[in-house]
Amino acid sequence: MTTVQRRRNETKPRTPKPIEAGRDETSDSRRDRRIVRLLADWFEENARLLPWRTTPRKPYPSLVSESMLQQTQVSRVLEKFGPFVDRFPSVEHLAAADEADVLAAWSGLGYYRRARLLHACAKAIVKQHGGTIPRSRKELEELPGIGRYTAGAVASIVFGEREAIVDGNVCRVLQRLEAKQGHAGDRNVTDWAWKRAEGLVALTSDRREMRAFNEGLMELGATVCVPGKPKCVECPLSKVCAAKAKGLQDTLPESKPGAARKRIYHDVVMVWREGKNGEQEFLLEKRRENGLWAGMWQPPARESTKRKKTGIDQLLAELKLGGAHVNAKTARRTLFQTTHRDVHFRVWVADGKACECGERRWVGAAGLDGIGMSNAHRGLILPRQEPIGGRDRGPTMRYSHAVALRDRHAGVQ
Numbered sequence: 001m002t003t004v005q006r007r008r009n010e011t012k013p014r015t016p017k018p019i020e021a022g023r024d025e026t027s028d029s030r031r032d033r034r035i036v037r038l039l040a041d042w043f044e045e046n047a048r049l050l051p052w053r054t055t056p057r058k059p060y061p062s063l064v065s066e067s068m069l070q071q072t073q074v075s076r077v078l079e080k081f082g083p084f085v086d087r088f089p090s091v092e093h094l095a096a097a098d099e100a101d102v103l104a105a106w107s108g109l110g111y112y113r114r115a116r117l118l119h120a121c122a123k124a125i126v127k128q129h130g131g132t133i134p135r136s137r138k139e140l141e142e143l144p145g146i147g148r149y150t151a152g153a154v155a156s157i158v159f160g161e162r163e164a165i166v167d168g169n170v171c172r173v174l175q176r177l178e179a180k181q182g183h184a185g186d187r188n189v190t191d192w193a194w195k196r197a198e199g200l201v202a203l204t205s206d207r208r209e210m211r212a213f214n215e216g217l218m219e220l221g222a223t224v225c226v227p228g229k230p231k232c233v234e235c236p237l238s239k240v241c242a243a244k245a246k247g248l249q250d251t252l253p254e255s256k257p258g259a260a261r262k263r264i265y266h267d268v269v270m271v272w273r274e275g276k277n278g279e280q281e282f283l284l285e286k287r288r289e290n291g292l293w294a295g296m297w298q299p300p301a302r303e304s305t306k307r308k309k310t311g312i313d314q315l316l317a318e319l320k321l322g323g324a325h326v327n328a329k330t331a332r333r334t335l336f337q338t339t340h341r342d343v344h345f346r347v348w349v350a351d352g353k354a355c356e357c358g359e360r361r362w363v364g365a366a367g368l369d370g371i372g373m374s375n376a377h378r379g380l381i382l383p384r385q386e387p388i389g390g391r392d393r394g395p396t397m398r399y400s401h402a403v404a405l406r407d408r409h410a411g412v413q
């Protein structure tokens with residue numbers, strides 16, 4: 001007997017929860033009940049095996065994974081989740097950790113504010129709840145960094161509380177399911193999606209179905225009802241989907257009116273030297289504690305909102321890098337894009353043997369994994385097998401090598 005058959009037999013005699021006071025069992029509500037059942041069954045048969053999807057669900061790994069998954073793809077989270085929970089195996093371990101260690105373990109996931117908030121959340125759980133993650137949405141929402149979505153996800157999926165969840169994926173699925181006009185992120189659409197999700201969750205017949213339905217919504221949005229072109233032929237809801245019936249599945253949700261992207265210019269001097277044991281070392285400085293990549297490490301850089309045309313000599317003076325020897329006067333240019341910003345890098349490579357480098361810190365190639373650093377900067381100073389300097393190597397050649405290395409390491413960053 002398959003899981004679905006077993007489940008249907010188990011749930012047959014149950015009567016669904018009352019839908020809404022004063023509302024009859026209309027064809028609308030029968031359709032809603034069908035949506036719930038189809039999606040829950042589909043999830044139980046098709047859920048991806050993910051390390052945090054244990055039976056039963058554990059609160060701490062779920063909290064960590066929900067935090068990591070916000071605005072980050074599952075494939076990337078899969079690389080970081082295991083090492084993170086190995087390093088901080090409980091709320092208490094995370095609460096007691098240094099922020100620098102938490103940021104280092106988070107490196108590669110981006111949006112480092114989430115790491116700081118998760119850290120603060122762990123501290124609050126230890127202080128206010130004796131290290132036990134609270135089970136109600138209301139209590140969860142009072143913790144740092146826990147919004148309505150994360151609180152609903154943890155309360156419902158881990159603790160079986162009947163709570164709705166709506167994130168970008170869920171909103172898109174619901175909009176298409178009901179052929180609801182409006183662009184993603186619009187406040188009216190989001191409010192509508194929460195109401196719609198709450199109405200559907202109220203129809204689940206038991207905790208098991210409620211969990212499977214909630215996770216099914218998220219899973220469907222991540223794997224089938226994807227942005228752009230949904231895979232309707234694989235969808236368990238294709239027979240009840242209004243967008244599909246009207247041929248609107250590829251056009252909903254409507255595109256957001258384009259927000260102007262912010263441009264930032266980083267003029268970077270990547271200073272290296274050979275350390276005592278022959279290992280290459282890189283000169284790093286800590287970024288300020290707010291804004292983009294707050295508190296992360298980077299090579300010395302000048303940052304501005306307008307492109308500066310000054311040459312390397314002036315840049316070395318501005319960055320107080322007296323004695324650093326730049327081998328080539330031409331900088332390598334590269335662009336890094338975040339969700340809202342275009343970061344234009346101009347990068348020079350300098351031999352730092354004679355560098356008067358101030359308060360900054362030399363870090364060996366092997367030590368780069370242990371510090372908090374953005375993907376953008378990690379891509380600039382990847383560990384190398386041969387010296388970076390050398391008269392016969394122009395910056396273009398050095399950087400094409402760096403890009404090849406970065407691509408090779410892309411899956412593990």
Ligand code: SF4
Nearest residue numbers: 225230232235238241
């Ligand atoms: S039928 Fe297509 S558009 Fe509708 S919910 Fe399924 S995947 Fe999304």
